[in-house]
Amino acid sequence: METIKVILVDDHKIFRDGFRLLLQSFPYVDVICEASNGLELLKVLEDNIPDIIFMDINMPHVDGVEASKRALEKYPDLKIIALTTFLDDDYLEQMLMAGVEAYMLKNADIEEFEKAILKVYSGGNYFSAEIVALLSDKLNILRSRKVQQMELPVFTDREKEILELICKGFGNKEIAEKIFISPKTVEKHKSSLFQKTGVLNTVNLVIFSFKHQIVDF
Amino acid sequence: METIKVILVDDHKIFRDGFRLLLQSFPYVDVICEASNGLELLKVLEDNIPDIIFMDINMPHVDGVEASKRALEKYPDLKIIALTTFLDDDYLEQMLMAGVEAYMLKNADIEEFEKAILKVYSGGNYFSAEIVALLSDKLNILRSRKVQQMELPVFTDREKEILELICKGFGNKEIAEKIFISPKTVEKHKSSLFQKTGVLNTVNLVIFSFKHQIVDF
DNA sequence: TTGAACAATAGGGAAATCCCTACTTCGGAA
DNA sequence: TTCCGAAGTAGGGATTTCCCTATTGTTCAA
Structure with a gap:
């Protein structure tokens, strides 16, 4: 089996030391470099391209989110495994958006890390159980938000028609031309x-429409 | 430990029999009823309220998605565990939207079912590993879609701040008061x-922000 | 250290939007 | 039939938003 080249990014040397030790129990993993923050990582990357980066999130100077974004921008083939000490909702989303392949708690056990490495290396994703719970909670929140949208006002046909056009970004004059009425009439419907x-x-009408999913985008 | 009352819904008697047998290995689980489709379930529910429903998705008459929706509408406290023989992307989403607490493959092992029951009974969610893989793939799709949308412009801090307030529905004057600058200055930032x-x-700025998920609602 | 570039501030006038009022049409109730 | 209310139409005047221009302060490189 070929070796998997890894870089560790974390601002605590002790954690890096411990984690490197842990990774050494996988013979096919080679920790080629370390960095103590995002800036350092970007510098290191100029000479060392790993297969996988283990990325802490809370770091001085350039944090994990920003570092991931920049690193992936320059080297889109990088795989990043985000590491965090605690479950932070906000960071999770940001890191996923930044494009990480995996998201784990630092106190995961060795089997989990092995799974994650192999999964990510072969092009997949890995999320530890706690993260999954968080994700599913999020999905549930989405659902309940969707369910509780009731008692919407009743719009007339003309109002619905105009609301659609408003939410597409047309002004009064444009809407008037499109449906062959005076701009003044458009304004009246808007008032209603x-x-x-x-x-x-x-x-605020547009915001209302998006929030209540009256129109879709 | 109190018993957890369970109803099985599946159109194959053989599966129900086998599954009931499996559940009997948990002394705290009591299968109080069965139903072979959604319609039957709704009838059964009039006299029997369980803690958890194991719901097949592919069924004649009223399928799992519809049955879950209707059941939860009448009895919002029900917990539903969706069961499926294969990974169907589309159903997954529909079932989540319908409001199920868990989603599992029928060929999961006994430990997984135990985990799921306990998790759901205590108010949580459970998704088996394959489902998680699917979810994370979906998230990745979302991400990559977002990346290729267009390179978003770079906003200054002040611009971001004002954009947020705009998308909350405040007018120039209100924003000006909130951040202690002249309405004219607000307008200038908006121009930028x-x-x-x-x-x-x-x-159109608000529409843009929602579309590109620069602000969230 | 001196520009150059950029962020943040703000004013005046033009344009679009918003509020109040009013007329017409049409379908159902008295 | 007549009347009333709801939907659609539109105008005048006030308000808000938009565009152009301009000044101040900060940072960064020549």
């Missing part, structure tokens, strides 16, 4: 929409 | 935002 939804201007 | 995003007015 304001009243029914309880908002005070077009911007 | 217009230019950077390529839109022509506030409404």
